[in-house]
Amino acid sequence: MKTISSPVRSEFHCLRVLTLTPDTDKSGARWLGTMLSAINVADVKSINSLSLIPSLLREGKVDVIVADVEHGGLMVPTLLKTLDAANPLARFPHVLWVGQPTLLNLLHGQAAAMLEKPAVARIGGLSVTALLAHARLAHRAGINVGMVYGGGNAAFAEALRALLLVPSIKRQAGCFAPPDGPTEADVIEALTTGKNLRVMLQPQYDLRTRRIIGAEALLRWNHPGVGEVPPSVLIPMVNRLGLHLLLFSFIETRVIDVLLVLKSRQVTLPIALNASAETVCTPGLAQRLAEKMQRAGVPPQLLKIELTGDLPVDDELLLSASLNTLRAKGFPVSLDDFGQGSSTLNLLARMTFDEVKIDGAFVRDMKTSASAQAVITATVNLARLMNLKVVAEGIEDASCIEALCQLGCPTGQGYALARPLELRDFFASVSNK
Incomplete structure (x- = not known):
């Protein structure tokens, strides 16, 4: 597990972000690193397995989980719900899904731009319709899920911004500001x-x-x-x-x-x-x-x-x-x-x-x-x-x-x-x- 930090402050600077990508997907990990660096996220931890999430959540150090839908991303809301049922979390982190169309657009920008629909209505091999239905079920459980559709910095930043603005359900323990954020x-x-x-x-x-x-x-x-x-x-x-x-x-x-x-x-x-x-x-x-x-x-x-x-x-x-x-x-x-x-x-x-x-x-x-x-x-x-x-x-x-x-x-x-x-x-x- 590695930590990436940046001295530049931005609207996302206070976020604690956890990325979930497999060791075999080097290009996906590089893309996520590029996106998070571009929007100046200061605290990023990268893991390659769902099994590592519980200990990090118990430490209360995760605001957003960015996960590839093909490699464990779909199971993140289920894992959060299971952990909460066993021992209620102070709050749920947001979940941001990424997938193959985004990576293709980034890596093959000019070639993709020549296609009539460079961003196919599928992410990570799944239809957006199916993913939206799954996201709605997650929201009913109190977990906010968003998706990145475009391949550029602006699309990634806006998807993250929109996700963070979705109202969260009220939790018993209350959601306190991060230690390095405003009190x-x-x-x-x-x-x-x-x-x-x-x-x-x-x-x-x-x-x-x-x-x-x-x-x-x-x-x-x-x-x-x-x-x-x-x-x-x-x-x-x-x-x-x-x-x-x-x-x-x-x-x-x-x-x-x-x-x-x-x-x-x-x-x-x-x-x-x-x-x-x-x-x-x-x-x-x-x-x-x-x-x-x-x-x-x-x-x-x-x-x-x-x-x-x-x-x-x-x-x-x-x-x-x-x-x-x-x-x-x-x-x-x-x-x-x-x-x-x-x-x-x-x-x-x-x-x-x-x-x-x-x-x-x-x-x-x-x-x-x-x-x-x-x-x-x-x-x-x-x-x-x-x-x-x-x-x-x-x-x-x-x-x-x-x-x-x-x-x-x-x-x-x-x-x-x-x-x-x-x-x-x-x-x-x-x-x-």
Whole structure:
């Protein structure tokens, strides 16, 4: 077993990653090493057998297991479930599957690019459909499983990022931050003082004209000791500490400031602000927001509330009332990550929204999966029938932009269009339009 470390800090720096590849697959091991090095993961352990996983888990030193589906990867969720049944784990590590199509695309990039579908809808000899079904079963057991479809650094990083953002089930023992990561005291200090916190903006575009027509506010935390702390680490800690409303208030204040700057420059763009169900259901939230917008002289239509799925919906009747109260005050309401599990479809069927955002996983898969294309088409048609706006998230490949337009999706966001921008850069971008 060997350990690979890197002095460079990134959003993945605090992760403890365990890779599972056989000794006979040297190319696969080299590929994983290349990918993890490229995204600056600092703590990587490589093993060649499932039997070595239990001792590492008992030490609590694994956040993500990256495994080849042909060489033990399929059995990792089963092993985790078995270990947990015998002696409950403080938390389950995430599982990221990789397989042969990814390796072929990396090793034979130009040759693969000449094929009509370089990334076949199979990973490690298994159909993506079968793997997704297995991943859903794992999720029901509380284990989050993701897959890498592309062969480049961006595809690997985005697959890992998307996996880390999937809400985990609540565990009895609680999931504490890694020893070299932020502490709960650090989170409390940051949110109460605002120190080292900032808001960035992810532009949203009209996909046909490539014109910026809005943005999503994203929180960033530059911890003095840890560096950039990703939302996948921060948000679960905030929720566990019950500080979701404090977090919302911090971002909300910054977004109103942004809207005031845009107003001074005679630019009218809506800004979206993420909120969990628990935040949305806070008594008096809609009234307080309406009063702040009125004092600022900014119409409420410019502050969009995106309902996230990071906390469960405990009271659907209360959530419906709260969402409708926001809409009555003039705030548009969006359903984030639509298609991520059946819960989003249930919410759309039972409650009223102004917009749905197609989960980025479908956008990333649309070039290689007919099912993903079908889901996007169905979502667009459903949105049209329900008179909803629709936004595609996670657009990483420029070729997907035209494909989304052809499927009827008019608006999108993602790295292929623009990465999240610092406020000064966002103001410069919209001022130049």
